[in-house]
Each structure stands twice: as C-alpha cells, then as structure tokens.
Amino acid sequence: MVVANGKTQPEMDPVNTTIVTLTRFLTEEQVKHTEATGDFTLLCHALQFSFKSIAYYIRRATLVNLTGLAGSSNTTGDDQKKLDVISNDLFIEAMRSSGKCSLLVSEEEENVIFFKDSQHARYAVACDPIDGSSNLDAGVSVGTIFAVHKLAEGSTGTLGDILKPGTELVAAGFTMYGASTQLVLTMSGGSVNGFTLDIGLGEFILTHPDMRLPRQRAIYSVNEGNSLYWEDNVNAYFNSLKEAQEDGKPYSARYIGSMVADAYRTLLYGGVFAYPADKKNPKGKLRILYECAPMAMVFENAGGQAVDSKMRRMMEVVPENIHDKSGIFMGSYDEIEKIKSFHK
DSSP: OEEETTEEEOOOOOOOOOOOBHHHHHHHHHHTOTTOOSHHHHHHHHHHHHHHHHHHHHHTTTTTTOOSEEEEEOTTSOEEEHHHHHHHHHHHHHHHHHSOEEEEEETTOSSOEEOTTOTTOOEEEEEEEEETGGGGGGTOOEEEEEEEEEOOTTOSOOGGGTSOOGGGEEEEEEEEESSSEEEEEEETTSOEEEEEEETTTTEEEEEEOSOOOOSOOSEEEOOGGGGGGSOHHHHHHHHHHTSOOTTSOOOEEOOOSOHHHHHHHHHHHOOEEEEOOOSSSTTOSEEIIIIIHHHHHHHHHTTOEEEOTTOOBGGGOOOSSTTOEEOEEEEOHHHHHHHHHTTO
16 A cells, blocks of 8 residues: 555556567567578468457447348358358458468368469468357357468478378467457467457457366366267267266366367366267268367367377378368367277
C-alpha cells in the first residue's frame, strides 16, 4: 500500500515490459539456426495474419450475418458454413501473398492449389481453415489446424512434396477461437509453445512456454454416440474407463465435439482424445494431412503419444491422397499405452 495526499491507495501492479510476442519468438528461433534464410519466419508471419483475420470474423459473425450455411458442401462432404468459405479464402490469399508457399492443401478444396508465381518458395502447407465449424452458430470453440512441409531439394512443388508422413513435418499446430484465441505451435525436434492473442495489441503473446502433457490423467474425450459401430476392443477399452480405477473412481468424460477444443483441453490437463475408425467409417473420419499428423506432432513434442486405429504411430502413417482419413487416439503417454494393451 502507498500513501498519497494522506490517503492509503493500493499499489499498482508492475507493467510487464519483457513480453515475448510470436514475432519476437520466431525471430529468436531463427537466430539459433545459422543456415536459416528467413523464409520460414516470413511464412509463419503470413500464417499468423490468417489466424488473426479468422479470429476477427468469428468474433463478429453474428453481428454481420456470417452465421449459417453457405449453401454448398466441401470435398469431404461436410456442409460448408459461410465462415468456412471466408476462412478458406483468407488462408489461400495469405499463403499466395507470402511468396514462400509453393502449394497448399485445404479441407475446403478438392485439389492441391499450386502457386506458380512463387517460383522460389520452399514450403508446402496443409490446413483445415475452420475445424468444428458445425459448432459455429452455437458459439462453441472452433479452430484452425495447420501443417508445414519443406519441398524436396530441387523440387518446384509437386504432389509428392505434401503426401508425406508427419515425421517429415517442419512445423505444425493449431489455433483455437474461443473465449480467447489460443495458438499452439511446435517445430521439428522442438518444444510446444502456446500463445494468446492480445486483441488490444493485435499480437500473439507467449503465455504457455514448453507445454508438457501430464503422463496420465483419468479423463477421456470421445463421441460415444458412435459406440454402436465401434470394434469390440474399442468398446472394451472405453467400458473399462467407466469402472472404478485404483482410486475407486471412474474416468471423467469430457467431449466438446470440436477436435481443436478437445485437443487443447487434453494438452493442458492430460487424458486421451479419440476418434476411432469404426464399422461405419472403416478408414476413420479425420483427415491425415491437416488434422491427424499435425496434432500428432504437437502431442508427441509435448511428451504424449498419438496412434491410429491399428495402433501404428500416427506420425509414420503415409496418406494415400490429400484427403485420406484415419482413426486416431492421442493424449498422455500412459493413457495411450493402456489403449495399446486392449489391441494386442
């Protein structure tokens, strides 16, 4: 407490002048690599601009009539929302104008988009512009998932530069648009870092450095409405979670229905998120390139695991086409080990 003019007043909290913005973070990471050209940093600046733009339109969606369906379906058969279309267009233009992206795969586009004007671009990007868009009109958290590959030496941009397993990823992550806008970013062989968008500054601020998953946690996240179609071992696993565990309590169920939101909660608190393949969708429902692989990279770099429905390491699964699908289990290390035990 301080005394001013004879009155006692509360002390002011000191102002933080050592804020680490995403821009500063990327610049400092670039300095660590003497071979860096700055191209990847510039690509990331274009990515963060698209995230800020999408966040802006989502915040204003109800006010400016951007809710509801656009009247068409995307290449995977999902009904497109107006914001799906806008976000996809924003993402395409951000990648095109960056000059560092040679080709782009989007959930909303049937074919690969090649940026022929970017002759010296060295990167290929895959994205789901708005994951969980069916929840948009209800104000539930949705997000963007992205994955970055580097072109093969001498390549000018081909399909082969993007049809790679997650082990070849240069960077990956997701942005969640909810009560606040959260960006989770990881790079090959690096840690996982979380940023929060400060609307006043217009900057992503590092708020969750070096994110690590708890090794185990009694929380599971899955759409149990599909249990009728699950294989017996999948049903056996989830039924086991409803029984008393060593502490006498069953697991807690937490399911939002937006992969990004469920993944972010699992990343923070631990547990397991699952969207297994089933009799209705034998290959699974989630897309490998721009949902499963980037999420797997995030979870592995945070100390967790991610496997497909055949218990293969998700990062090693090679997509057969740009919209190829897979089942997935991802979460705390020990929780995934428990899942594996039911599939032996």
